[in-house]
Amino acid sequence: MTEAEAVYRDQSGYIRSSSMKDLGPLEFTGKIGGGLRLDLRRRAPLYGSDWTDAFRPENAQKSISTILYLFVAALAPAITFGSRFLAGTNGQFGVLEMIMSTALSGMLFSTFAGQPLSILGATGPFLAYTLVCYDLAVAMDLEFMPYYFWVCMWCSLFTILVAVFDLCALMKHVTMFSEDIFAGLISLIFIIDGVLPMLRNFWEDKMTLAAAMFEMLLFLYTFGLATYLSHFRRTPWLLRSLRNLMANFAVTIALVTASALAAIYASDTNLRMLTVDAELSPSLILAGGGKRNWIVNPMGIEKDFPMWGIPYAILPAIGFAVLGYLDQNLTSVIVNRPSNNLQKGPGYHLDLFIRGALTLPACAVLGLPLAVASTVPSITHVISLTTYEVKQLPQGERKVPVKVVEQRATNFLIHVLIGCALFMAPALKFLPQAVLQGVFFYMGIASLTGNSLFDRMFLWLIWDSTKYPQYHYIQKLPIARVHLYTFIQFICLAILYGLKEIKETAVVFPFFMASLAVIRKFLRWIFTAEELSLLDGHPDDDDQEEEPLPQQPDILNLEPAKVQESKEETVEAPAEDSKPAVEEHPVLKSEQTGFSL
Template structure:
C-alpha cells in the first residue's frame, strides 16, 4: 500500500524484518503527495473498468436511466443558480456560464477524479461567497472578471497544496455536529434567497400589485407541485412506474407547467423573465456595447488591472479554498460511507487535486461560476446505480445494497447532456424568475429533511414529552441535555449565516465554518463523552446496531426498513 515501513525488533533488539504500514484514505502519510499517490495507485488499475462497466449487458439499463434522471436533476439547479448569479453579480455571469461550468467541470472531474460518482455543480455557500467576491471587487473599484480570475487561480494553487500535503486527513475531525450546521446553512440560503425577491415585489413598489400577486402564485404553484409530486410515488394513483416517473421528475414537471401557465397570461401580465441571450455569448456587456470574449484577460478587459489587486485576491481565494475543501470532502465522505456498498475505494486527495489543477483553472480562464461536489445529486447518483436485496436480520427484513455500478461513464454523459443544453438558450428566456425562485425555495425546504439539527429543533415545539419521536438519544438522555446541544448548534448556525449576510464580515464566514470542528472539540467541557457519542453520531450508532449495511437517505443518514422500501421505489425510473 505504501513505502512507509515499521521496523520490527526481536527481544535482543536486533532488526528481524520490516513491515509495510497500510494508510487509510484519510490518514497522514508523512510524505509529500503521499496520500495523492496512494489514491492514484488505488484507482489506476480500475480505470479501464470505470468506463466499460457501465456498458455491460447487466448494467446498461441502470446506466441509461441514471443518465437521463440525473441530467434533469442537475440541469434545473444549474439554471436556477445561474439566475441567482446573474442578479447577484449585476450581469457579470449568468445561466449560460453556470451551465457551461457544470458541463466542463463535470466532464473533467468524471474523467480524472478518484471518486467519479460525485456530481459537480453549484452550491449555496459557493453562490453566497461569489457574491462576497463581487462586492469586494466593487468596493475596491476593480473589474470583477480579472479579479475573479486571480481569485480562482490563487484558490487553484491552495487547493493543490491541500491535496499534496494530505490535508484531507483533517476530515477525520469533522463530525455530524459540523455536517448538520453546514447542511443547515445550505438550506437557509435556499429558503431565504428563494423568498426574498418575492417579498421585495410587494415592498419596493417597482411592480404593479397584479404582477406581484401573479408572481407569488407562480412561486407557490411551483413549490407546491414539486413538493406534492416528490411524494407522489406513495399515493395509490396510477401505475407504479408512472408514479415513480412523476416523482423523479417532480422539479422539472413543476418548472415546465408553471412556465406554460405564465405563458398563457403573458399578454395580461408583465413578469420578470430569465435573462438569457439567444446567441451563445457571455452575459457581460462591455462599455462599447459588445459582449466580453470567452477568454478572460487577467490584465484587464475595459481598463488595466492593477498589480496590487493580484495580491489582494489572495484574501477571498483562501475563503474559496476552505469552502471547496469542506463542500468537496463532506460530499465525498457521505458518498464513500461503508453502508453505500462501494467496492473500488475513495480518492479524497485525488478528487481535490483534480479540482485544483483542472476545474478551477478552466473556470478562471473562461470566467465561469465555480462548481464543486454537490451532496444531494451525488447521493442520488449512487442510489440510482444501486441494486438492493432483502436480508433477514434479528429485527426483521431489511434491504441492503448488493451491487453498485461504479464507473465514470454516467457522470461523464450526464455533463455532456448538460453541455448540450447550452443550445436551449432561446427557450430558457421564457422561464419566469418567480418559477425559479419556487425551485430554489423547494430545494431549501426539501434539504431540511434528515438534518439532525432540525429534527432536534422541531422537538422544541412539542410540549408533551410523551409525543417525542423515539430517537435513541431521547430514550437515553435527559431532554434538557438534548436541547442544550441543539441550542449550541443553532447559535453556531446563526453566527455563520450572520457572518455571510453582513457585508463587512462576509469574507470570513468560511473560516468560521472551518472552526466548527474546533468548537465541537471544546464541547467536551459541556457534555460527557457518552452524551456526545449519542448526540453527534446518531447515524453511526444506528449503523452499528445491524449486521449488514443499511441504506442512506439523501443526507447520508441511515434509514429504517420502511424508508428503505420507499427508496427502492425511488430508484426505479
C-alpha cells in the same frame, strides 16, 4: 516497486500499499504527496474498467437510464443557480456560464478524479461567497472578471497544496456537529433567498400589485406541485411505474407546467423572465455595448487591472478553498461510506487535486461560476447505479445493495448532455423568475428534512414532553442536555449566517465554518462522553478509529419514527425497475454540503 511496496486489496476493497498497511484513505502519510500517490495506486489499475463497465450487457440498461435521469436532475438547478448568479453579480455571468461550468467541470472531474461517482454542480455556499467576492471587487473599484480570475487561480494553488500535503486527513475531526450546521446554512440560503424576492415585490414600486400577486401564485404553485409530486410514489394513484416517474421528475414537471401557465398571462401581467441571450455568448455587456470575450484577460478588460489587486484576491481565495474543501470532502465521505458497498475505493486527495489543477483554472480562464461535488445528485447517482436485494429481518424487509456499477462513463455523458443544453438558450428565456424562485425555495424546504439540528429545534415547540418523538437520545438523556447541545449548534448557525449576510464580515464566514471542528472539541468540557456519543456519534474526537468518517452514523438521519431502531432497520430504497427518489432513502433526506436536485 519492491516486494515491500506491493499493492494489495484490503477487506474493505480498497487498494493499498503494503508499505503503508495501516494508513487509510483519510490519514496522514507523513510524506509530501503520499496520500495522492496512494490514491493513484488505488485507482490507476481500475481506470480501464471505469470506462467499460458501464456498457457491459448486464449494466447497459441501468447506465442509460441513469444518464437520462441525472441529466434532467442536474440541469434544473444549473438554470436556477445561473439566474441567481446573474442577479447577484449584476450580469457578470449567468445561466449560460453556469451550464457551461457544470458541463466542463463535470467532464474533467469524471475523466480524472479518484471517485467519479460524485456529481459536480453549484452549491448554496459557493453562490453566497461568489457574491461576497463581487462585493469586494466593487468596494475597491476593480473589474470583477479579472479579479475573479486571480481569486480562482489563488484558490487553485491552495487546493493543490491541500491535496499534496494530505490535509484531507483533517476530515477525521469533522463530526455531525459541524455537518448539521453546514447543512443548516445551506437550507437557510435556499429558503431565504427563495422567498425574499417574492416578498419584496409587494413593498417595492417596481411592480404592480397584480404582477406581484401573479408572481407569488407562480412561486407557490411551483413549490406546492414539486412537493406533492416528490411524494407521489407513496399514493395509491396510477401505476407504480408512473408514480415513480412523476416523483423522480417532480421539479422538472413543476417547472415546465408553471412556465406554460405563465406564458398564457405573461403579456398581461408583465412577468419578469429569465435573462438569457439567444446566442452562445457571455452574459457580461461592456460599456461599449459589445460582449466580453470568452477568454478573460487577467490584466483588465476595459481598464488596466492594478497589480495590488492580485494579492488582494488571496483572502477570498482562501475562503473559496475552505468551502471547496468542505463541500468536496463531505460529499465524498457520504458517497464512499461502506453501506453503499463500493468496491473500487475512494480517492479524496486525488479528487481535490483534480479540482485544483483542472476545473478551477478552466473556470478562471473562461470566467465561469465554480462547481463542486454536490451531495444529493451524487448519492442519487450512486443509488441509481445500485442493484438491491431484499433481506428479511426481524423488523421487516430491508433492501441492501449487492452491486454498484462503478465507472466514469455515466458521469461523463451526463455532463456532455448538460453541455448540449447550451443550445437550448432560446427556449430558456421563457422561464419566469418566480418559477425559479419556487424551485429554489423547494430545495431549501426539502433539505430541512432529516437534519438532526432542525429535528431537535422542533422539539422547542413541543411543550408536552410526553409528545416528543422517540429519538434514541431522548430516551437516554435528560431533555435539558439535549436542548443545551441544540442551542449551541443554533448559536453557531446564527453566527455563520450573520457573518455571511453582513458585507463587512462576509469574507470570513468560511473560516468560522472551518472552526466548528475546534468548537466541537471544546464540547467535551460541557458534555460527557456518553452524551456526545448519543448526540454527535463521537464521544471524543481523539478516540476515533483509523477511518472514522466512513464508519460514523449517517450524516442524514432517519425519519423520527425510525431513529430508535437498530442499524438493521427497514430502509426504503428504490426498486431496480425505478429511479431512486430523494425522499425514499435516508441518505437523501437532506443536502449536507451543498444542495442541488
